Amino acid sequence: MKRVIFVGNIGSGKTTLSQVIHGEDIEYAKTQMVTVWGDDIVDTPGEYLEAGYMKGVLNVTAAEARIIGLVCSAPEPRNKFSPGYGGSFAKDVIGIVTKIDIATPIQIERAEKMLRMAGARKIFKISSYTGEGVPELAEYLAESPEEAAEIISKLKLKNTKVLSESKTSKK
Ligand SMILES: Nc1nc2c(ncn2[C@@H]2O[C@H](COP(=O)(O)OP(=O)(O)OP(=O)(O)O)[C@@H](O)[C@H]2O)c(=O)[nH]1
Ligand SMILES: [Mg+2]
Numbered sequence: 650m651k652r653v654i655f656v657g658n659i660g661s662g663k664t665t666l667s668q669v670i671h672g673e674d675i676e677y678a679k680t681q682m683v684t685v686w687g688d689d690i691v692d693t694p695g696e697y698l699e700a701g702y703m704k705g706v707l708n709v710t711a712a713e714a715r716i717i718g719l720v721c722s723a724p725e726p727r728n729k730f731s732p733g734y735g736g737s738f739a740k741d742v743i744g745i746v747t748k749i750d751i752a753t754p755i756q757i758e759r760a761e762k763m764l765r766m767a768g769a770r771k772i773f774k775i776s777s778y779t780g781e782g783v784p785e786l787a788e789y790l791a792e793s794p795e796e797a798a799e800i801i802s803k804l805k806l807k808n809t810k811v812l813s814e815s816k817t818s819k820k
Contacts, residue, residue: 650670650687650689650690650790650791650792650796650800651689651715651716651790651791651792652688652689652690652691652713652714652715652716653689653690653691653714653715653716653717653718653790654690654691654693654707654710654711654714654716654717654718655667655690655691655692655693655718655720655745656693656697656698656707656711656717656718656719656720657695657698657719657720657721657722657728657745658695658698658699658720658721658722658725658727658728658729659694659695659696659699660695660722660725661695661720661721661722661725661728661747662720662722662747662748662777663680663692663693663695663720664677664678664680664684664692665677665747665777666720666745666747666775666777666783667684667686667690667692668686668777669777669780669783669804670686670690670783670786670787670790670800671686671687671690672800672803672804675777675778679694680692680693680694680695681694682694683697683706683710689790691710691711691713691714693707693710698730708737708738711738711740714740715740715741716740716741716742716743716790717735717738717740717741717742717743718743718744718745719734719735719742719743719744719745719764719767719768719769720745720747721744721745721746721747721760721763721764722746722747722748722752722760723746723747723748723749723751723752723756723757723759723760723774724748724751724752724753724756725748726756726759728760729763730763730764730766730767731767732766732767733766733767733768734767734768735767735768735769736768741770742767742768742769742770743769743770743771743772743773743789744761744764744765744767744769744771744772744773745764745772745773745775745786746760746761746764746772746773746774746775747775747776747777748776748777748778749774749775749776749781749782750776750778750779750781757774761774771789773785773786773789780804780805783801783804784797784800784801784804787800787801787804788801
């Protein structure tokens with residue numbers, strides 16, 4: 650996979666998405682420091698973006714990535730990047746709108762507009778819970794169609810599992 654760094658507010662869904670792309674079980678863990686998943690996803694703590702004085706660390710950390718993924722949770726209106734923020738990285742910048750499973754169309758559209766203003770050239774709208782939109786992102790990040798197919802096949806297995814679990818819990 651192309652090396653990507655996820656940058657976004659606290660709780661925007663960076664770690665969950667990293668787990669989903671790597672076919673791991675979703676397990677909540679607060680990100681305390683820069684964490685590299687399988688050598689290709691650089692997951693950062695939301696504090697680095699939110700605390701102004703840590704922004705420089707993000708720029709240095711991003712130097713080794715090929716793609717900057719600006720992550721924004723659609724249902725959380727306080728999630729914002731300043732206009733042109735992505736440009737400060739001088740790299741390929743994409744926007745990832747997360748949690749579309751619990752957001753209204755208006756919230757999703759607002760997040761998309763904000764990410765475009767921040768400099769995202771391409772936007773992916775995803776849910777790590779339902780898997781919606783993740784295949785499109787996987788295709789973009791993969792180095793080859795084969796690699797994309799591998800990521801997507803793990804996703805499908807995962808969704809089947811999530812679905813069967815939710816059925817059991819309703820009983
Ligand atoms: N409904 C829904 N919840 C999600 C989704 N993605 C993540 N979450 C939840 O949102 C919460 C925060 O997700 P994280 O992945 O830990 O967020 P983060 O961006 O890594 O946060 P920090 O590590 O604090 O910067 C967790 O409870 C996740 O389960 C999603 O697509 N849909
Ligand atoms: Mg995290």
